[in-house]
Structure formats: C-alpha cells, structure tokens
Amino acid sequence: MTNKVSRKIKQFKGIKENPSILGFGCMRLPRLDPEKPDIDIKQAEEMIDYAYTHGVNYFDTAYPYHEGLSELFIGEVLKKYPRDSFYLATKMPGWELKTVEYAKRIFNEQLKKCQVDYFDFYLCHALSKNNFEIYKKPEIMDFLHQMKKEGKIRHLGFSFHDTPEVLDEIIHTYPWDFVQIQLNYLDWDFQNAQKQYKIIESYGVPIIVMEPVRGGTLANLSEDAASILKEVKPDQSVASWAIRYAASKDQVMTVLSGMSNLEQTVDNVKTLTDFAPLSKDEQKTIDQALKVFLENNTIPCTNCKYCMPCDHGVDIPSVFKAYNKYAISKFGRAFIKEYEELGKEKLAINCVACGECLTKCPQNIDIPKRMKEIDQIYQELKQKYSN
Numbered sequence: 001m002t003n004k005v006s007r008k009i010k011q012f013k014g015i016k017e018n019p020s021i022l023g024f025g026c027m028r029l030p031r032l033d034p035e036k037p038d039i040d041i042k043q044a045e046e047m048i049d050y051a052y053t054h055g056v057n058y059f060d061t062a063y064p065y066h067e068g069l070s071e072l073f074i075g076e077v078l079k080k081y082p083r084d085s086f087y088l089a090t091k092m093p094g095w096e097l098k099t100v101e102y103a104k105r106i107f108n109e110q111l112k113k114c115q116v117d118y119f120d121f122y123l124c125h126a127l128s129k130n131n132f133e134i135y136k137k138p139e140i141m142d143f144l145h146q147m148k149k150e151g152k153i154r155h156l157g158f159s160f161h162d163t164p165e166v167l168d169e170i171i172h173t174y175p176w177d178f179v180q181i182q183l184n185y186l187d188w189d190f191q192n193a194q195k196q197y198k199i200i201e202s203y204g205v206p207i208i209v210m211e212p213v214r215g216g217t218l219a220n221l222s223e224d225a226a227s228i229l230k231e232v233k234p235d236q237s238v239a240s241w242a243i244r245y246a247a248s249k250d251q252v253m254t255v256l257s258g259m260s261n262l263e264q265t266v267d268n269v270k271t272l273t274d275f276a277p278l279s280k281d282e283q284k285t286i287d288q289a290l291k292v293f294l295e296n297n298t299i300p301c302t303n304c305k306y307c308m309p310c311d312h313g314v315d316i317p318s319v320f321k322a323y324n325k326y327a328i329s330k331f332g333r334a335f336i337k338e339y340e341e342l343g344k345e346k347l348a349i350n351c352v353a354c355g356e357c358l359t360k361c362p363q364n365i366d367i368p369k370r371m372k373e374i375d376q377i378y379q380e381l382k383q384k385y386s387n
C-alpha cells in the first residue's frame, strides 16, 4: 500500500474539507527553457501525479503564474481525477483590477482555463495596504461573495505581503475563511511571521503557508548550518526541516511547496508522510542552524519577481541569487563566473537607484543599496582575481 501524506487531525473553523498538510504550489514548475514561461508538461505532470497518488489533494495556482500557463496546465492535468478528490486554489490579480466587470471576466476565464465549475479555495492575491484599497470598493467583494453564494467559490481568503498592522485591518474588515502567509523559521522573527501568525490565530482563521523554504534558501543553507541538521538526522534533507517547521504550527492547515522537479516532490512527500510535529530538541537544532546561517549575511530575496521588470535592465532576483550563493560559499571565482553569465545588461552596475522597485518588494529589501554593495564586491573580487 502507498504511504500517504498526512492530514491535520484538527478540524479548522468553517472548513469541512480535509486538505493534505502538503499542498502543491504551481508557481515554479519545471520549464522547457529557463528564460521562458513554458512548462515542461511531461515532467510537471509526473510530479503532480506522484503527489496526488501519495495523498496530496491541495493544488495552488494563480492568474499570473508562468505568465498564465500554470492555470491551463493544472486544469488539464487534474481533469483526469474525480473533481471531489482534490482541492483547487487560484487567485484574483487585485493589482490589475479596475472595475467589477474586469473581475468577472478574469474569474470566468479562470474557471474555463482550469476546466472546473468551482474553486475550492479562492484568494485575493498578494494583499497589501495599496492593493486592499481596491477591494474596499464594495462591488468587487460583493461579486466574490456572490460567487460564494452560487457555490463557485467554496472558501474565500487572501494571500498577504505587508505589515502585521495591515494584516489586522484586512482580517477585521471582511469575513475570511483562510489566510495565506509567508512562514518559515527564518521569517518567524526576521519578517514578522510570528506576529502575523498570532493575529490570524486570534481570529481563529486557518493558515495556508507559502514560502516554507523561502524560495529555496532554507534548502541551501551554508555548509556549517546544514551540517548541524544533518548530524541529527543524516537521512533527511535540509529542506525537510523547514517544511516540518511550518507544518508543526497548530493553526497551519496546509504548507505549500512550489516544487520544480520530481526529486523535490518525492522528498516533500516523504517529509509529510506519517508527519510528526517537531520535538523541543528538534526545534533547538533549527535555532542553532539558523544562528549559524544568519551569520553568513544573505539577502532575504524569495525570487517572487514582484520587483521586475526593472526599466534599467537589472535582473534583480538573479543578481541577489548569485550574491547569496557567494555570501554562503565565499567562492569568489564561482561568483564572478555565475554573475557575469547573467549578461552585462542585467548586472547591478546598471542600477541608477531610481527607487521604482522599492515599494514592490514584499521582503522590504533596500534594493538600490544592495545593488551598490554587490557591484562593489564584484569589482573588488574582479580586481583580486585578475592580479
């Protein structure tokens, strides 16, 4: 018999369904070409099928993922399974909403693309102080509530990127069935995840976790930090600690992982099959590893790409990714190579500090300041290795 990913024993307020603890995030599916949004359908389908047959029943997509291809893909793959055997979540792109007619058009398009009559979980995407202004127009929320009444939305929630104060205001303003936040052991203190968790918990609303491994950062800890985890559980991946950390929180219903290959899918399934919450000793082990990791001073970029495009050509997330690898490994030559491979026009030196990207970054990274620092480090390393 196939071992299955666990479900939470706890019954969450207003949720009669029983989603699996592991949810499949469809924002980073394997690509045919890393520069293009096209999905490697064969590989991605194999991953979805593996997850489904091992008990994963929650699938999360969104209108802009893979430039619109993610919804089409998941609709096509899931249609072979009985509709009541999985839960499908997608999101309204609030930042593009101008009128309620537009919202209606997007919603109906999403149903069509996903080949379903209803969404089990529907989210207002990436709410922040600015985006929430749009949802304060009563006609847009009236429309979403009408969809709920008609059964086309089973549960209405939102995903969130802003301060705890804004979160409190949003939860307080409308009745929500669930909230999706970024929660992981790095952000628990570093990015207010703890405060956000406590606010949501106080309203009794279930939580869906996104970015449990922080865009891969917590799967690629520095060697000294990773060795602390490996010493305790040599047969478990570094990423598995982060997934279990998020799943261990009481108010968390499902942990999404944006999987990019079959290996990650198999590992996540293994991690959350016969799931047991972290023990006190395991929690201490994570604290130790995190302390060592932070000492390496990485930039907390999750590769969400909300800051892109930059009008001056800088490939912001790729620059940070290359730098973070260097910050962890300190391999100067490898950094120069990877960095230069991005292409001259995409490097930090092209940043003119216009500040356009600053308000778009949910991680509140001071992007122009960091660009200046990275360029300086690059120039110094270049000089060092050319001597």
Ligand code: SF4
Pocket: 310, 311, 312, 313, 314, 316, 350, 351, 352, 353, 354, 355, 356, 357, 358, 367, 368, 371
């Ligand atoms: S501050 Fe720099 S990286 Fe950001 S948008 Fe302006 S030029 Fe691009």
Ligand code: SF4
Pocket: 300, 301, 302, 303, 304, 305, 306, 307, 308, 316, 317, 320, 360, 361, 362, 363, 364, 365, 367
């Ligand atoms: S810099 Fe900020 S907005 Fe840009 S990809 Fe990284 S986390 Fe996302």
